[in-house]
Amino acid sequence: MTEPLPLLTVDHLTRRFGPGCARCLSPEPDLRKNYCTTCGTVHALNGVSLDVRPNEVVGVVGESGSGKSTLMKCLYFDQAATSGSVYLSAVGGGRENVLEASDQRRRQIRNTVLGMVYQNPADGLKMDFSALANIAEKLIAAGGRSVSSMEARAGELLGHVNLPLQRWKEAPRRFSGGMQQRVQIAKALSNRPPLLLLDEVTTGLDLSVQAKVLDLIRALKRELQVGMLLVSHDLGVIRMLADRTLVMLDGRVVEQGLTDQILEDPQHPYTQELVQSLL
């Protein structure tokens, strides 16, 4: 075994909304998209497996409702998964299924091992607290009790994401969308997590701002050597950032491989359609 342990290993992650029935829980279920016509259960994630290796960016593409965001929320413990397991190399040597950890332990993992950037900045930021305090929140949660060292760290990060000094003490509610997103990224990085979860980080931003945020993420990858799981429905973003890509459809991974390979030689009919619609 010379290969390093993956940062993140997800094994048959499942998230159901509804009780499930004999028909939709069978090995060969008969679903309409991700929906069981008999019992009405929604299979938002249906046995998703993936891994992210150190310093690797893994992209997840798929249409709206394919389960991308549910995947991210389950990984960040915002939602409880129905079944499956998740291993993090930074937790218990990668042998502990973190989905089974206690609430307190999960909170600790969230605050020290993971960084999350939500599509909607309001989900990840306290919009009425200063940008500095937003970053300090994560430091405080991880046990920080020194104001001067937290200010220094927060300042370092805000400088890193190019937030002008005179706005550090302002509340993100008064920032532009791109600035809010950069504060979120700075917050996610505050405890130097080995793994970043990025959920549609550029969606809704105008093109020049998108480019800035993408540049920032690329620089982070180069300089900080963090692993990233990057969800996007924008193949341009995936092409630019992701080393490997998974294609999700109706709660399942239908195709995965090197990003170039997926984009140049798609195998699954859905991926083909997706790539064609890009060109």
Next chain:
Amino acid sequence: MKSLYNYAFFDEGSKREIRRAILKSVCIPGYQTPFASREMPIARGWGTGGLQVTLSLIGRDDTLKVIDQGADESVNAVSIKKLVGSTTGVATTDRTAEATLIQSRHRIPELPLREDQILVLQVPIPEPLRAIEPSELATKRLHAEADYTGAWLMLFEELQRYGAYTTGSDHPVLVGGRYVMAPSPIPRFDNPKLDHSRALILLGAGREKKIYAVPPFTKVVSLAFDDRPLRVESFGEHSCRLCGATGVFLDEIPQEGGAVYQCNDTGYCLERLNTNHTSDGPA
């Protein structure tokens, strides 16, 4: 004494339920125990939480003192004293040393309390995390997991905005190393008196239906960052214009030609005036 009401206003079942909540609170220092807050002849938000605790505890041998913002003679204090007095017949007093049960709105008396005394504080908002998390379900969970990031974050933001802690009162405290607690809107000046208090301190929130406690000799620490210690209110060189006391919590009374200062704790001030008058003349 003949009264149209049961002793101490409540029926025995109600008193027992409230005492059970008090016992649970004493067992889990700083934990907000829910209780079935009763309808009272005064409006919620006017001290019904403290009053229910007082009524459930008061015995025939007790001596009651009621303080409203430091004063024994304000309307609220007098009304509560009258209600308890007319339903129990127990004696009331202004002297802290004489009282066995002290109900207080937002002050801890200047005179150090003793083991044989109980202090009851009236609480408007018992949840220290409420300003940052409106959902009760969520705050209960945060307490269960001892996640007090929100309380610390509010203090951090005060420091960012104003360069100092700006909690005028109700500065959050950590009780017994476990629960973060709202000490009711007592001034920061009184926070140190909570630590290792000889008297049992009970806090009642009638509107929010919560009772919590600081048992005697419990460690109580005001939240403050390592490099930004909390400072209590300071009155500089000022002393009480009536009794000359220093090192006590003073009221600032604006007047033409500048403010004057006097003891906020009227019972304490009166006591000093009387003592000084009899022993060595007016101060």
